[in-house]
Amino acid sequence: MTTTGDDFWVFGYGSLMWRPGFDFIERTQAFVHGYHRSLCVFSHVHRGTPEAPGLVLGLDYGGSCHGVAFRVAGAARAETLAYLRARELVTSVYVERMVGLRLPCGGATRALTFVVDRAHEQYAGRLPIEEMARLVARGVGASGANPDYVRNTYEHLRQLEVHDSALAEIVRRLKASNDTEPAAERRSA
Numbered sequence: 001m002t003t004t005g006d007d008f009w010v011f012g013y014g015s016l017m018w019r020p021g022f023d024f025i026e027r028t029q030a031f032v033h034g035y036h037r038s039l040c041v042f043s044h045v046h047r048g049t050p051e052a053p054g055l056v057l058g059l060d061y062g063g064s065c066h067g068v069a070f071r072v073a074g075a076a077r078a079e080t081l082a083y084l085r086a087r088e089l090v091t092s093v094y095v096e097r098m099v100g101l102r103l104p105c106g107g108a109t110r111a112l113t114f115v116v117d118r119a120h121e122q123y124a125g126r127l128p129i130e131e132m133a134r135l136v137a138r139g140v141g142a143s144g145a146n147p148d149y150v151r152n153t154y155e156h157l158r159q160l161e162v163h164d165s166a167l168a169e170i171v172r173r174l175k176a177s178n179d180t181e182p183a184a185e186r187r188s189a
Contacts, residue, residue, distance in 0.1 A: 004133075006073070006074020006077070007025065007068050007071050007072065007073055007074050007076070008074065008112065008164060009030075009070065009071055009076060009101055009109055009110065009112065010022075010024075010069065010070045010072060010073055010080070010099055010111060010112050010113070011030060011067055011068070011099065011111040012038045012067050012068045012069075012070065012113075013032075013065050013067035013068075014037070014057035014149075015056075015066060015143075015149060015152070015153065016068070016070075017059075017068040017131060017153065017156050017157075017160075018152050018153070019152075020070055020158040021060070021083060021087065021122070022076070022079070022083050022084070022168045023072070024053060024070035024071060024072050024073075025029050025072065025073055026070070026071040026184050027068060027069070027071075028068070028069055028070060028071075028103060028146065029066065029069075029104050029160055030066070030067055030068060030069035030103055030104070030111070031064060031065070031066050031067075031101070031102040031103060032059070032065045032067065032099050032100065032102075032111075033064045033100065033101050033102070034061070034062070034063075034064070034067065034099070034100070034135040035059045035060060035061060035062070035063065035064070035065055035099065035113075035115060035179075036057055036059070036060055036061075036062055036063030036064060036068065037057055037058075037059060037164060038053050038057065038059075038060040038067050038116075038126070038166070039056065039057055039058075039063045039096060039124075039127075039132050039136070039150075039159055039166060039167070039170070040057075040058045040060050040116055040123060040124050040125055040127075041048050041055065041056045041057065041094075041116055041122055041123065041124060042055060042057040042122040042123075042124050042135075043055060043056045043122075043139060043141055043146065044091055044117070044122060044141075045090050045091060045141055045142055045143075046090070046141045046142055046143040046149075047139045047140070047141045047143060047144070047145070047146040047149050048135075048139035048141045048146060049128050049140075049141060052138060052139065052140075052141020053122075053135060053139065054135060054138075054141055054146035054149075055124065055127075055132055055135040055136050055138065055139060055146065056146075056149065056154065057091045058093070058094065058115070058116030058123075059113060059114065059115045059116060060115070060116050060118075061115070061118070063068075066153070066160065068160070069101055069103065069111055071163045072151055074130075074148075080090075081112075084142070088108065088122060089114075089118065089124060091120075091121065092117065092120065093116060093117055093120045093122040094114035094115065094117065095114065095115055095116075095117050095118060096112065096113075096114055097112070097113055097115050097147070098110045098111065098112060098113075098115070099111055099113050099115075105174035107113070115135050117156075120179075123136070127168065129169055129173075130168070132170055133169075133173040133174070133177075134175040136150050136170055136174065137140065137173075137174060137177060139152070147174050147184060150170055150174070151171055153167060154167040154168065154170075154171045154182070163170070
């Protein structure tokens with residue numbers, strides 16, 4: 001991997017993995033230590049509303065996280081930062097951070113990412129799995145349905161051979177709910 005002094009890295013752990021929305025030179029799996037992926041953010045815009053919040057991922061303190069790193073050309077820095085800030089800082093529940101990044105080739109660098117602000121009113125913390133599944137099942141916002149977001153992230157992690165037990169359980173519950181819905185509709189008809 002050749003990196004010029006002007007290139008920079010962006011770390012994605014949720015929808016950025018499968019929908020970055022910016023140009024990049026390189027995409028690779030990566031690992032961050034000191035933070036973990038968690039469905040810990042009440043979504044008031046992208047996957048829910050203030051009246052009916054969805055639940056989205058945040059990079060929360062502690063543990064570690066496998067995700068995707070994107071190397072961005074230095075010439076695209078200003079445009080990429082403006083795009084990411086508009087996308088991620090809409091309600092200020094995330095804080096922009098530079099974090100240490102381990103690359104699969106054994107190299108290390110620093111990357112821009114967005115971590116959850118635990119003091120923000122949208123920080124959900126650690127919710128029971130039943131509550132997470134309920135919020136995800138009903139959430140719809142400007143970027144679409146919350147279940148689609150969770151399924152897309154889960155499937156992308158599976159392609160990377162990364163297991164996330166919380167996402168796996170929520171996807172299982174969403175599928176079980178969808179499988180029983182037609183039968184319930186038939187019974188009420």
